[in-house]
Amino acid sequence: MTLQAAAVFCRVDQYSLFHKTTVTSFHLMEAFVLSFLVGCLSIGLLYLLWKHHPSYGGNPAAPAFPFVGSLPFVLLNRHRMYEWTSELFDRSTILTRKIKLVSSISYSTIDPQVVHHILKSKFDSYPKGPNFYPFFADLIGRGIFNCDGSLWRFQRKVASYVFTSASLRDFVVTIVNTEISGRLLPALDASQPHPAEVIDIQMLLTNCMFDITCQFTFGADPACLKSAKLSQPHVGNSVATDATRMGLGDDRRVDMINDVTEKISHSKVPDHIVQAFVCGFQDALQVTAERFLVPQFWWRIMKWLNIGSEKRLKDGLAAVENFTTFVIEQSKRERDTNRRDLLARFLNLPEVFPAAEDGTLQSDVCGDEQEGKSISDSFLRDILLSFILAGRDAVVSGVTFCLWLLCLHPRVEENVLGELRGIIEDRKFSNHEDVGDVDKVGTFTYEEVRKMNYLHAVLSESMRSYPPVPANVKFAAEDDSLPDGTQVFKGTRVSYNAFAMGRAARIWGTDCLEFQPERWLNEHGVFEPANPFKYPVFQAGPRICLGKDLAFIEMKLLMASLIWNFEFALQPGFKPRLSYGVIMLMVNGLLVTVKRRLR
Template sequence: MTISICNSPSSSSPISLSLSLSLSDMASLLSLSNFITAAAVLLPPILAFLTYQIIAAKLQGKKSKKKYPPVAGTVFNQLLNFPRLHHYMTDLAAKYRTYRLLGPFRNEVYTSDPANVEYILKTNFENFGKGDYNYSILSDLLGDGIFTVDGDTWKQQRKVSSYEFSTKVLRDFSSVIFKKNAAKLANIISEAATSGQTMDMQDLFMKSTLDSIFKVGFGAELDSVCGSSEGAKFSRAFDDSSAMTLWRYVDIFWKIKKALNIGSEAEIKKNVKIIDDFVYKLIHSRAEQMNMSGNDSSPTKEDILSRFLHVNEMNPKYLRDIILNFIIAGKDTTATTLSWFIYLLCKHPDVQEKVAQEIKEATNSKEVRDFAQFATSISEEALEKMQYLHAALSETLRLYPAVPADAKLCFSDDTLPDGNSVRKGDMVVYQPYAMGRMKFLWGDDAEEFRPERWLDENGTFRPESPFKFTAFQAGPRICLGKDFAYRQMKIYSAVLLTFFAFKLSDDTKAVKYRTMINLHVDEGLHVRAFHRLPQL
């Protein structure tokens, strides 16, 4: 039996999946006179304090026996460069492998050195965590989920989640869902290809992967790809909250705005209520369904929520936090990677054809025209044979990692392997986006899309160190859903590239990212699809 929360479909305009947070947009949000007055009063002393810190840091560096990372600027430089933040950070990483940005409350240390990354994520794992600072920023949206907490709370959730992700039941169930939704997406693309329409592939991927992750997580049919109004409302609220949550990292006034319930903080509060109402409704509906059928006789308990509820009666807030963290891990990351993947295939048609040919050989497809039939026929063995596809997806993640930067808090004074010292309270950040573009890590062609760099002489995929290729984190916090993500992306790629060739709708228009927690394509990815097989 399936819970259906979204039973009022709408064919209205596409979902707007994230809030644009350009400086002009934020200015309009902060237009209240009392906030402008406060900013005018507070900004000059803060700038004076930062100037003092820069001078003091340089003097201290000369006097202290400890070596501290070079000062590359202040957090206000990030604010000024926010629309192109990852370009700015990449430029600094190319100049300094490890550096500092000074802030009014804490320094921020950024590194692209794999030895440092290994030390932070594994060797001295206990000294680098989310901390109160990251928790305060992320918890309104993600609660006490696995991405916001440390210590025993994190260990307990990690243990439970690790067990669930390792079960064959969940793997098989998720694969069925991925194949079903990939076929549904192919039908939509087929209609657009036949009529010659332009599509926003990122929008379609976002809706489709949200449907998949909801079914796997909640056992619920969200059906946002077909325009469910409740699904659209939830999706907008979720993505807007994600964008505004990231803004908190550069908005030194966000706590004041939260206390006054104004501007972006008022928007976050409103959106989180929409999210909570939707998620709690799902949890209560699933719990009632299981109680009515009896725990022993409840259906398959394949989805994550049902499996948690079957173990014991858990606090709804605890379940809400676990599932929302699961959604943010599995929705945006996969959808954005697939979007950048299609973009790169459009820019490199030779790679697109090579991937399509490998899929054809691996699946032994012979002019199959039914999307659902083809998707269902894709076996684990066939997916395993797609080594070049796996390499192309990894190369996409190297250049466009779903999470472009990951911040930890230093709990006590420490010294990194490169000899640079960090202080208690410093924010320490490793940068997957910048690291993927470093010539000292990937060679002179670091900025080129070249899947072959991941293959050995036999054409077999050759993984890199997770401390060099950091798209999935590493150490104790390495992504539990890594295999799930690759499986879903390979299934979608196999279905879509078997039946369609893709081209950018405007090859002269620059494609940029939007600065958010996840690396969205700004304003969507607009492409045209063309049938590879003659239509019946």
């Protein structure tokens, strides 16, 4: 028994000894595995924290939190996006900044060398890319503004041919001067019985430029300005009929205007189609701009469900389609060779570019997309709408900010007037037969525009601080290294910030925040352009703005006529709020009172 008991005891003891040993080694193992896991997790976490740290990758980013990146700062500064990014560059010596928003990483630069790299030396490696295309696709399809590669090259080649013709330039001068003398100046005169009436000159210019670009592009006059109400302090088209505000008491002038407008506007489009187009285009443009402000999946779902702003876009596009189909079909039927608008010029292209016998464009001109086909109506529509998109609001922005700055700088305004006085004086020695008339209706000729060196400098200086296109985004088509050593991976967005560049002391000197048009003039008072890579207001390189020269003609004609004929005073306490979009405008409009200038 004792032996048995001893044996049992022994077994028990042996078992517990064994058990004790097993438990101890199990705990040790457990502890080891646990510490290993905790260690791995900590290292992983530290790695993630580092990876999401602003300085990861050797390029310090905008202020950022782990994981969400700069998103909180972006949201906080969304009402002053350009001012904020400009301050960031201002506060440090970094010229190319990494921007991290949740999981996406992009780069923004103010370095002229990097701008040169992405816009010229490595042009093919930095297209607009697939990220940009879907936003504008509904409005302008694959028009020049919204495509890359051979399709872009084809459009650029054809459009460059059309844009360099002197007859197109003369056509623009005629349209702009007719709009100024027939609508813009009379509209401002109409506010004269109430000199204290505050008007939104930006809205007036938007209507005016819509008329000009439509006539220039489609040969059709939507007469937005004729029907615009003056005192509406917001951006956008106004189609309310208020013809009395034109104030055209002078019968002779009305006849003259009608006569010229008739010659310009060949397309006789029914009023309801034009008016629907004007509203539809405005709506479509606004909704397209809003797409940039929400995540892509959001507007895609709304589009799929056809609700909210995306429904507005669809309806707007239907009206645009209706109008473009009408004018294109009408122009094709009539084939009027006297027409000078872009539509007619594009329709006549096969005569300009060597065409095959069946009327098709040659493959080397057409590029792979259009090989063997003449330009389809929808393609023509995309190209032409791109011109309206590219040309209208940028000019409105250029003139609006310039007018505002002149109100703040009477010295500069006086210098502009001095230059114009000299030009008007010169008319006495000119034997131009229209001199008298031109003086009466308050407009200027192309030859006179060419003499306006100071005004050219004023506009360039104003767009330095307030560029109509404040930033431009490209997309890296392959892994690359920027001139400053920044590593860029395929698919990354790289943008230049023209707004911040115009305010950078290291580019423009310590007086960069001052309004000094004289910096653009040489010792003989002649305008000297800046290096386009330090001043990419019109972009630079192969994709530089095609309408740059026309834009200056339009802006100078508008500015000269406005300043020569009227005095503008800002509404007390007026401060512009900058819009955040492709084109920078004033969110609250430019609110001024006007008075005929006495001489």
